[in-house]
Amino acid sequence: KNEVEQSPQNLTAQEGEFITINCSYSVGISALHWLQQHPGGGIVSLFMLSSGKKKHGRLIATINIQEKHSSLHITASHPRDSAVYICAVHARGGGADGLTFGKGTHLIIQP
Amino acid sequence: GAVVSQHPSRVICKSGTSVKIECRSLDFQATTMFWYRQFPKQSLMLMATSNEGSKATYEQGVEKDKFLINHASLTLSTLTVTSAHPEDSSFYICSALSRGVYSNQPQHFGDGTRLSIL
Numbered sequence: 341k342n343e344v345e346q347s348p349q350n351l352t353a354q355e356g357e358f359i360t361i362n363c364s365y366s367v368g369i370s371a372l373h374w375l376q377q378h379p380g381g382g383i384v385s386l387f388m389l390s391s392g393k394k395k396h397g398r399l400i401a402t403i404n405i406q407e408k409h410s411s412l413h414i415t416a417s418h419p420r421d422s423a424v425y426i427c428a429v430h431a432r433g434g435g436a437d438g439l440t441f442g443k444g445t446h447l448i449i450q451p
Numbered sequence: 452g453a454v455v456s457q458h459p460s461r462v463i464c465k466s467g468t469s470v471k472i473e474c475r476s477l478d479f480q481a482t483t484m485f486w487y488r489q490f491p492k493q494s495l496m497l498m499a500t501s502n503e504g505s506k507a508t509y510e511q512g513v514e515k516d517k518f519l520i521n522h523a524s525l526t527l528s529t530l531t532v533t534s535a536h537p538e539d540s541s542f543y544i545c546s547a548l549s550r551g552v553y554s555n556q557p558q559h560f561g562d563g564t565r566l567s568i569l
Contacts, residue, residue: 344494381544381562385559426494439487441496443493
């Protein structure tokens with residue numbers, strides 16, 4: 341069974357700080373998602389990674405397949421970045437499988 | 452980008468009521484849809500995988516007779532919580548698997564349904 345561990349569980353930072361959220365998983369995967377869940381529950385998919393690094397605006401996601409580890413970085417953080425960030429993985433075997441989720445990192449950016 | 456519409460967004464009803472939740476892919480065909488459940492302060496958990504035109508595949512511990520899934524078309528899957536009880540109160544969210552032009556981001560999420568059973 342694939343276990344997905346995220347750290348930290350909670351993070352409070354000041355506006356402008358550089359944020360890093362980490363994700364580790366236990367078995368081989370075909371892809372990893374970083375998701376953003378807002379207080380109402382709605383989920384936005386930020387990135388899907390199978391190798392290397394992706395960047396979108398102030399968000400950067402990296403993955404190290406050998407070490408079974410991924411990080412999500414937020415540069416120049418802003419209060420509107422406050423949300424729960426979730427790491428989710430597809431088990432190796434293709435994308436037609438449901439995701440396994442981490443418990444999420446609750447991020448609060450204070451002005 | 453691809454859009455998934457989930458309805459209703461919130462349901463409050465009495466114990467014993469059956470509740471239907473719809474998940475629609477608005478601008479793409481979804482051969483596979485997933486249903487997830489999230490209890491307060493818990494991670495999302497996969498309940499079942501729904502494939503168009505065939506029976507859903509349920510995860511261990513999820514009662515298929517209680518959570519009825521129908522995926523009758525390439526754009527619609529429904530989850531019916533039958534005879535709901537307070538312990539079924541949860542946040543239910545669907546996602547749809549797309550192919551083709553959106554294949555670089557294959558799962559698209561609905562906004563979820565918050566179900567409260569009194």
